[in-house]
Amino acid sequence: MSRTTFRRALAVLAAVPLAIGLAACGGSSAADDSASGGAPSELRLGYFANVTHAAALIGVQQGYFADELGKTKLSTQVFNAGPDEVEALFAGGLDAAYIGPSPTINAYGQSDGDAIRIISGAASGGAQLVVRDGINSPEDLKGTTLASPQLGNTQDVALRTWLTKQGLENSVDGGGDVTITPTANADVPNLFDSGELDGAWVPEPTASLLVLEHKGHVLVDEKDLWPQGQFVTTQLIVRTEFLEQYPDTVAALLRAHVKAVQFAQSDPDGAKKAVNAALDAAGGKSLKDPVLDRAWSELTVTYDPIASALETSAKNAVAAGTTEKQVDLKGIYDLRPLNEILKKQNLEPVSAGGLGEE
Known part of the structure; x- marks a missing residue:
């Protein structure tokens, strides 16, 4: 990809949030089609067929998301990398996504802080x-x-x-x-x-x-x-519009996410089996035990977003030439729904590191 093409792509992404807003006024996205009780009829979730997305794979495979979402249908889409997920989010094709820090930072910067919020961590390392x-x-x-x-x-x-x-x-x-x-x-x-x-x-x-x-x-x-x-490899983000319109649905998504993380931490053998089954179901390929064991040992599944690492990631993106200017990350986190869930379970809250609500 040439730098001109790269810049053109970023310009397109920057314009899409306006299109999303216009569509919300007169369109018919799944998120706008509300079921009874003010919940959306559907939640569209993106993730990768990677072990670093174990929380997503477990949540889908074990039925945690479906159980917590109740009448709201869970629809999933598997991606190879974050920039494609960002395009889907900006175009209104996804409501939430498991994604890495660099495309998240680009999405936040290109939308002037409007399009997305980080609502939880998912993995470190790997x-x-x-x-x-x-x-x-x-x-x-x-x-x-x-x-x-x-x-x-x-x-x-x-x-x-x-x-x-x-x-x-x-x-x-x-x-x-x-x-x-x-x-x-x-x-x-x-x-x-x-x-x-x-x-x-x-x-x-x-x-x-x-x-x-x-x-x-x-x-x-x-x-x-x-x-x-410690550095963030995967985090869970949502479209800001979806978060504001359907806070109860986002809370349900997070309850399932926390269950998946806790399962990964408390029962690694069971979690690895669930991940392998989910990889197969996602159109990938299940892993041999030595490969899965090594991969699992290289990462930590966590709901802590490790906010302290995000600003470093943002600076690195500028130095690498994949982001054209430093992004102001203030406001990128909204960890209030997650911390409310953790509080009810007598668990320690997680920090936004001064970069958002907690």
């Missing part, structure tokens, strides 16, 4: 740069081709930020010391085997697949780049 034999240091990466899931997605920003800090030139236009090729996670292993890719900065389970089944090795574990190894 992303690595895996490379072929013969690459053992940053210097060995000169002249190589690496993959990330999509231009501007969370792993893409992490890869570009790290390369730049190592003195390795890269560009959203292509070229430089290292070429970065946006590649669907499912396509990475075959391209890695064929030699078309020298490595990839990818989320789980793709990282574990490359290590255990495709002779790759870890050059960078992203956890090592963050204080105490």
Whole structure:
């Protein structure tokens, strides 16, 4: 994707929230079609077929979302990376989504803080740069081709930020010391085997697949780049309009989300089985036990949004060239519904880090 095309895409996304507002006045989106009791007839949820989206996979597979939503129908859509999810949210095709920080920040900035709110964390960790034999240091990466899931997605920003800090030139236009090729996670292993890719900065389970089944090795574990190894990989966001119009439905979504997180934390074996079944049902491929075990060990399923890491992610996106200017993140969080649920369960509240309501 050229930089001109990239900027054009961002401009289109920036204009879509106005279209959503106009559609809300005279359109017929699922969210506008209310069932009895002021609840929407449908909630449309997006997520990835990744282990880093375990809370979503568990919530769907175990029926937590369907149970809590009651008469509101749950419709799901599986994505490869966050920028495509943002387009669907802006176009009114999704009401809520599990997504990484970088596309979330772009969505918030491009809509002048109007389009979305982060309502919970979902996962920390679970992303690595895996490379072929013969690459053992940053210097060995000169002249190589690496993959990330999509231009501007969370792993893409992490890869570009790290390369730049190592003195390795890269560009959203292509070229430089290292070429970065946006590649669907499912396509990475075959391209890695064929030699078309020298490595990839990818989320789980793709990282574990490359290590255990495709002779790759870890050059960078992203956890090592963050204080105490804590950084947000996945969070749960909603359209602001949906949150304001259907607060009870969002609370139901969050109750199910908390159940899924608690299941992952209290019963990892049961959770891994649920994740594997959900991966299969989502059109992906269930994982062999060693791959799933390794992937699970690399991440933490949590409802804590780890707000302290978000501003760093925003700065990294500017440095990486995937965001054109620093985004003011004040107001991006609305953790009040989540903290109300946690309070009822005598659990500690989570913090917005000064970047929103809590």
